[in-house]
Amino acid sequence: MASPKPEEAPSTSAQPWSRIGSASAMRAILASPAAPPPAARVIESGGMPKTAGIVLVGNEILSGKIADANATFLCRELRALGVEVRRISVVPDEVDLIAAEVAAQSRSHDVVFTSGGVGPTHDDVTIEGVARAMAVKVVRHPRLVAILEGYYGDRLNETHLKMAEIPDGAELVGGEPVRFPTILMRNVYVLPGVPEIFRQKFEALRERFRDAPIFLKSVFVRVGEGTLADHLNGLLADFPLLLLGSYPEFANPEYKVKVTLESRDHAYLADALAAFLRRLPAGALVKVS
Numbered sequence: 001m002a003s004p005k006p007e008e009a010p011s012t013s014a015q016p017w018s019r020i021g022s023a024s025a026m027r028a029i030l031a032s033p034a035a036p037p038p039a040a041r042v043i044e045s046g047g048m049p050k051t052a053g054i055v056l057v058g059n060e061i062l063s064g065k066i067a068d069a070n071a072t073f074l075c076r077e078l079r080a081l082g083v084e085v086r087r088i089s090v091v092p093d094e095v096d097l098i099a100a101e102v103a104a105q106s107r108s109h110d111v112v113f114t115s116g117g118v119g120p121t122h123d124d125v126t127i128e129g130v131a132r133a134m135a136v137k138v139v140r141h142p143r144l145v146a147i148l149e150g151y152y153g154d155r156l157n158e159t160h161l162k163m164a165e166i167p168d169g170a171e172l173v174g175g176e177p178v179r180f181p182t183i184l185m186r187n188v189y190v191l192p193g194v195p196e197i198f199r200q201k202f203e204a205l206r207e208r209f210r211d212a213p214i215f216l217k218s219v220f221v222r223v224g225e226g227t228l229a230d231h232l233n234g235l236l237a238d239f240p241l242l243l244l245g246s247y248p249e250f251a252n253p254e255y256k257v258k259v260t261l262e263s264r265d266h267a268y269l270a271d272a273l274a275a276f277l278r279r280l281p282a283g284a285l286v287k288v289s
Helices: 023-030 070-081 095-108 126-133 142-155 158-164 195-209 225-238 266-279
Strands: 051-057 084-091 111-115 138-140 165-167 171-173 182-185 188-191 215-221 243-248 257-263 285-288
Touching: 051 070, 051 095, 070 084, 070 111, 070 195, 084 095, 095 111, 095 126, 126 138, 126 165, 126 182, 126 188, 138 142, 142 158, 158 165, 165 182, 182 195, 188 195, 215 266, 225 243, 225 257, 225 266, 257 266, 266 285
Parallel strands: 051 084, 051 111, 111 188
Antiparallel strands: 138 165, 171 182, 182 188, 215 257, 215 285, 243 257
């Protein structure tokens, strides 16, 4: 599922999870010993990925039962690494729709992340969807089986073993501090929906995605967007490679609009900032950060 399911108290019965995707049981598996991870494959796209897509999987997001937190986290982290997120999609727990969205995003982005749907229950179908997107079958990976055996021992059953399934040809990547590896199918990283575990897994992988940084300057002004519009249009005409954003604030007594200027070229950004400040009406500037 794309977001955390309600956590249940640990069980002392033969099956410690009533829903195996619960955060408490998954934490225990992540901490269990595992074989050393295989050598990581670095995706080549001008050196490192530059664009990314995100596929959130889960009926509970679409129904409004759960508010997703993973996309916001991932957008922020990737931006800091210099990677542009170009698309975020939310799809239900349906194999065909997952497959179609993953296939489309995989073709158009350097890297894709899925969130949710990787547990062992009937509605955890992301692995099957990714496999169908890549036109391969689902297979059981011996390393994942070994991790599950180490955790469950003689309690291990077929339901648990669903978490050992991967698309045929996928890699297992990621190391410390996460012992349960992440599935990488070509340029698609399959991540869980539980935010805590999602973040742990991403942190174990984050240096794979580092690209040229995106420099940012924020300008806070006490005039409205209507006054700024011509100045912003003129700035973009002079600096067409600038990433420019304008965000009005209606309840802040200090400023009315926050303007963001972004570029991978620090000198270009400095020139654009200076030009924008020159364009501002007298007394409009509050601060630059």
